[in-house]
Amino acid sequence: MKPKMLSSRRQFLSRTAIGSLMAGSFSLPVLAKSFSDQDAATLPKSMLQAGRPFSNYGQPSEYEKEVIRWTSANTDVQGNGVSWTPLHDLQGTITPNGLHFERHHNGVPDIDPQTHFVLIDGLVDKPLKFSLNDLKRYPLENRICFIECGGNSNAGWRTQPIQSLAGYVHGLTSNSEWTGVPLRYLLNEVGIQASAKWAIAEGADAASLNISIPLDKLLDDALIALYQNGEALRPENGYPCRLVLPGWEGITNVKWLRQLRLTDTPVMSRNETAKYTELRPDGLADQFSFTMETKSLITSPSIGMQLAHKPGIYQVSGLAWSGRGKITQVDVSADGGQTWLQAKLHGPVLDKAFTRFSLPWKWRGQYAILQSRAKDETGYVQPERKVLIENKGKHGFFHYNAIISWEVTEEGDINHVYG
Amino acid sequence: MSMVKSGLILFCLSSTWVIANDLVPHLGQEAVNESESPQFNLSIFPDGQGLPEGQGDAKAGEIIFAAQCAQCHGPAGRGGTAEALTDDVGSLKSEYPEKTVNSYWPYATTLFDYIRRSMPPEAPYSLTNNEIYALCAYLLSQDDIIDADLVLNKHNLPQVKMPNRDGFVSVYEK
Numbered sequence A: 001m002k003p004k005m006l007s008s009r010r011q012f013l014s015r016t017a018i019g020s021l022m023a024g025s026f027s028l029p030v031l032a033k034s035f036s037d038q039d040a041a042t043l044p045k046s047m048l049q050a051g052r053p054f055s056n057y058g059q060p061s062e063y064e065k066e067v068i069r070w071t072s073a074n075t076d077v078q079g080n081g082v083s084w085t086p087l088h089d090l091q092g093t094i095t096p097n098g099l100h101f102e103r104h105h106n107g108v109p110d111i112d113p114q115t116h117f118v119l120i121d122g123l124v125d126k127p128l129k130f131s132l133n134d135l136k137r138y139p140l141e142n143r144i145c146f147i148e149c150g151g152n153s154n155a156g157w158r159t160q161p162i163q164s165l166a167g168y169v170h171g172l173t174s175n176s177e178w179t180g181v182p183l184r185y186l187l188n189e190v191g192i193q194a195s196a197k198w199a200i201a202e203g204a205d206a207a208s209l210n211i212s213i214p215l216d217k218l219l220d221d222a223l224i225a226l227y228q229n230g231e232a233l234r235p236e237n238g239y240p241c242r243l244v245l246p247g248w249e250g251i252t253n254v255k256w257l258r259q260l261r262l263t264d265t266p267v268m269s270r271n272e273t274a275k276y277t278e279l280r281p282d283g284l285a286d287q288f289s290f291t292m293e294t295k296s297l298i299t300s301p302s303i304g305m306q307l308a309h310k311p312g313i314y315q316v317s318g319l320a321w322s323g324r325g326k327i328t329q330v331d332v333s334a335d336g337g338q339t340w341l342q343a344k345l346h347g348p349v350l351d352k353a354f355t356r357f358s359l360p361w362k363w364r365g366q367y368a369i370l371q372s373r374a375k376d377e378t379g380y381v382q383p384e385r386k387v388l389i390e391n392k393g394k395h396g397f398f399h400y401n402a403i404i405s406w407e408v409t410e411e412g413d414i415n416h417v418y419g
Numbered sequence B: 001m002s003m004v005k006s007g008l009i010l011f012c013l014s015s016t017w018v019i020a021n022d023l024v025p026h027l028g029q030e031a032v033n034e035s036e037s038p039q040f041n042l043s044i045f046p047d048g049q050g051l052p053e054g055q056g057d058a059k060a061g062e063i064i065f066a067a068q069c070a071q072c073h074g075p076a077g078r079g080g081t082a083e084a085l086t087d088d089v090g091s092l093k094s095e096y097p098e099k100t101v102n103s104y105w106p107y108a109t110t111l112f113d114y115i116r117r118s119m120p121p122e123a124p125y126s127l128t129n130n131e132i133y134a135l136c137a138y139l140l141s142q143d144d145i146i147d148a149d150l151v152l153n154k155h156n157l158p159q160v161k162m163p164n165r166d167g168f169v170s171v172y173e174k
Helices: A009-024 A037-042 A183-190 A215-220 A385-392 B003-014 B032-036 B058-068 B108-118 B129-142
Strands: A070-073 A081-084 A102-104 A117-122 A128-131 A141-148 A173-182 A198-203 A210-214 A223-228 A242-244 A257-263 A285-287 A295-300 A312-321 A327-333 A344-346 A355-363 A368-376 A405-408 A414-417 B168-170
Touching: A117 A183, A117 B032, A128 A183, A141 A242, A173 A183, A183 A215, A183 A223, A198 A215, A210 A215, A295 A327, A295 A368, A312 A327, A312 A368, A327 A344, A327 A355, A355 A368, B058 B129, B108 B129
Parallel strands: A117 A257, A285 B168
Antiparallel strands: A070 A081, A081 A102, A117 A128, A141 A173, A173 A223, A198 A210, A198 A257, A223 A242, A295 A312, A312 A355, A327 A368, A344 A355, A368 A405, A405 A414
């Protein structure tokens, strides 16, 4: 029905309203009740009273208070242990600063940035110390990358599949934008002597953590990081400065950095011999296994969640990452690895950083086993658990990166299984 | 060179505002004193570099261990809430390998390094050098890695050959 010539705005509105109703359906128009003063009570409380005022440092909603790091510490030494990133509660790829995982050997130190400095010495032309204020004047580089503890997911080696929430098994890994000084500027300034091949990094915490790092990595993409997602490092993540070695075991990303001593040989510290080495079936152990292996897991739906609608479409979502470079593909299976579909990778896909993947899945109510499998740009494929154990044995403890399986029962409950 | 171009270069040179790629300041301060100070020479290397003067034997170490270490590491270094330190030498190829100091660590110098910098956890650097030598002697003698009456010092500690000295393979590729 063509509208007639418009004589007034009101006529236009009433004509077009009726016209569209007539065109779309043949029901009578429903006229909304106008809001009366009795109706105020039916509005949500949030609209009836002034909200709370401004805040100097924002916090998550009270309704999100379950989204926290879980902590796990030695009862005799409260600062020896870990806290886990709740990967299963998070989306995107950036880990909020308050949820970045922790691994400490003797607690979080309180370091005054005014008096702290980093000493670079040893096989150098001139030993130099750098204050925080000075470091901030060097060209700063931004790098989005993950940090992962070498011991992440170590429950996967156990004979029985652990029944903890995904983040509390695999959450000794987080992904942030780190901003800091590329070490090559500082190493160039001190002057590296020809015989130098390693640097012994030492932290200013109560464990005085020390570890040997190949000089090549420090000259490559290593940073002395000062900022974490835009703000200063959190104390528990290394304030005031830490090493960030993209793609390398967490232990090498020394927090609370105080010294780098250049040497020709490694120091053979406890953390590169007793720990962070992998015992093999032949009785020998892999040492200096710096690169974190390619890995993925489905964060949702995952253990502990319930699929309420049957049948229903669910977004299978998760994270993939590789210490070797970029993730090129993530496949998802709903039948325990018999068939695979390629998931969507959410860009930008970055080198040595979390990559979010997702795939919509129509669940018809059948028993299912959900898995994800990552591939990286070197061609490496995340292995099945039984293949990992065939290759590495059962006693490696570190570097567990096998495919993770979630069984979905016909009731919609989700448990951890070994696929 | 044109008048405009030379004028521009002159401007850049004389102006305090210069655009350049990667203009890197050199702000490191001379630090020879710090570098030579004991506070920055904490690491102890397998060849003994960094080991301090001092000495101790297993008999003295046993007393110190009972007083300062056993509450977490267990009597004789086993059965506590903290890492097992002794026993299980030769177990690494078995079905139940146990990684203790004596069964797994490749260098005895690491033990001195680690105790000094981090033990006991509530009071790092509170043990004297003599006490640390004594503790090393006590632990190493438990599995006959050294004789029970050997007095350890900075000369002989690096010479101690741990059972698992050759047990590690570097997998680092540049």
